[in-house]
Amino acid sequence: MLNPLTILLVTVLSGAMAMAVLGSLWRAAIPGVGYWIAANALGIVALLAFALQGHASRWLSFVAANALLALALLLVLEGCLRFLGRRERPWVAYAGLVAVLLGVCYWTFVKPDFNARVTLVSAYHAILYAALAVLVWRGRPSHRPAYNYYFLATAAALLCVGHSSRGIMYGFGRLMQTSLLQVSPSNIAFLALGILAPPLLAIGVVMLAHDRLAERFERLANVDDLTGAVSRRAFLERGGVLLNASLRSGLPVAIAIVDIDSFKSVNDTYGHAAGDQVLAHFAAFVARELRAGDVFGRLGGEEFGVLCPVTTAADAVMLLERLRGGLTASTPVELPRGLRYTFSVGVDQWRRGESLEQLMARADRALYAAKAAGRDRVVAA
Template sequence: MLNPITILLVTVLSGAMAMAVLGSLWRVAIPGVGYWITANAVGIVALLAFSLQGHAPRWLSFVAANVLLALALLLVLEGCLRFLGRRERPWAGYAGLVLVLLGISYWTFIEPDFNARVTLVSAYHAILYAALAVLMLRGRPAHRPRYNYYFLAAAAVLLCIGHSTRGIMYSFGSLMQTSLLQVSPINVAFLALGILAPPFLAIGVVMLAHDRLAERFERLANVDDMTGALSRRAFLESGAALLNVSLRSGLPVAIAIVDIDSFKSVNDTYGHAAGDQVLAHFAAFVAREVRASDVFGRLGGEEFGVLCPVTNAAEAVVLLDRLRTRLATSTPGELPRGLRYTFSVGVDQWRRGESLEQLMARADRALYAAKAAGRNRVVAA
């Protein structure tokens, strides 16, 4: 039969490995990682304190060990809250931790009761695991893959069931035991379940951290860093997808190629920093004013594109001309004093059987026509 001490030491090693993996993610500043590293460190100290039962004072091997292990799980939960962008603290969890401290102290020094201690700690862990499972299921961002969040939720549910079962059995006196490290089949089984907790939680949070890294890389690839608009590659991919939808549905798709007028003179007169401000202001203005279904991206330099699904060329002209008029009547406070700018637009509608490149080429020619006609206008091909 496995020795409980052996199980605790293996769990300590798994916690140390989890710290090493999470430590490699420290510099990328993913919210929650600091809490997860601390949780593993606290958990290791708690397990080492458990292993000293019979060789150290009870305040260390009983009280401190149980409280620290509960704190470690609470830190995992708080790290997940930070990871999901929640700023609130789990105060109810900390209040429960104080009750655990008081209860364990009472049933250790005043009215010794091993079963009561186990029941209290198991109930606290079961509640935290349940809260973690609910947080993962409800807090998952809609745009991210489900697997990472469901994995951690499933692990939390299984551990919640394990701790609930353990607490119920000890509360009803189904198990006769006087020490956590007592060698018995059922105790070894529960400790074996406990050994799964750190690696499962560590794997789960590492998967979350790597998903956040993947999200950042996707953003770098898909979003223009200066303006926040879609990158050219992402814009073209969205355009191709819209044309496929239009091919199946028969609904129109229009495109607008937009260019900021006399942008070189802005750089020459006000400097390149002001030019960057104009690009950022224009992108924010268009993103705020276009419809939710429209796709907005930066094609390069001062040239942008707007894809308008379920929209014909005439409707797109009205939409873009409305934007042009609103910009002309606005006073951008964040731009250098006296800096005003306009934009020109070329618009066309997709024709069945043609490629996105052909559509964009015609809209681009319409843009050149708008420039030649005096700028600050919208022209349909």
């Protein structure tokens, strides 16, 4: 039969490996990772303190060990709160930790009762695991793959069931023992279940952290950092999707190629920093004014594109004229004093059987016609 001490030491090793993996993510500054690393460190110390039962004081091997292990799980919960962007602290859980500490002290020194200690600690852990499962399940973002969140929520739910069963068995006296390291089938079974907790939680939080890294990389690839508009590559991808949808539905799709007028003179007169401000201001203005479903992207330099699903060329001209008039009437306080700018637009509508590149080429020719006609205007191909 396995020795409980061996199980504790194996759990310590798994916690150390989890710390190493999480430590590799420290520099990525992902919210919650610091809490998860601290949780694994406290868990290791707690397990080592448990292993010293019979060789160290009960303050260390009973009271401190239980308190640190409970605090470790609480830090996992805190880390998930930060990861999901929530700032509140689980003060009720901290109050529960104090109650657990007092109960462990009472049933260790005042009225020694191993079963009562196990019941109390198991109930607290079960509640924290339940809270973790609900938090992760409800907090999963709709725009990200759900598998990572489901994995951690399911693992927390299973551990909640395990701790609940342990608490019930010991609480109703179905199992009787006097020491955590006592060799018995039931004790070995519950400790073996406990050995799964650190790696399951570590795998779950590492999956969340790596998904956050993947989200950052996707944003770098798909979103222009200066303007917040989608990148040229993402714009072309979404354009292909819209044309395929239009081919199936028969509904129109229009495109507008937009260019800020005399942008070089802005850079020459006010400096490149002011030019960046103009690009950011223009992108923010357009993004506020576009309709839901329209796709706004930066094609390069001061040139942008707008994809308008379920929109004819005439409707797109009206939309862009409204934007042009709105910019002319506004006073961009974010820009250097005296800096005003306009933009020109070429518009066209997709024709069945042509590629997105062909559509963009015709809209681009319309844009050049707008420039040639004096700028600050919208021209349909």
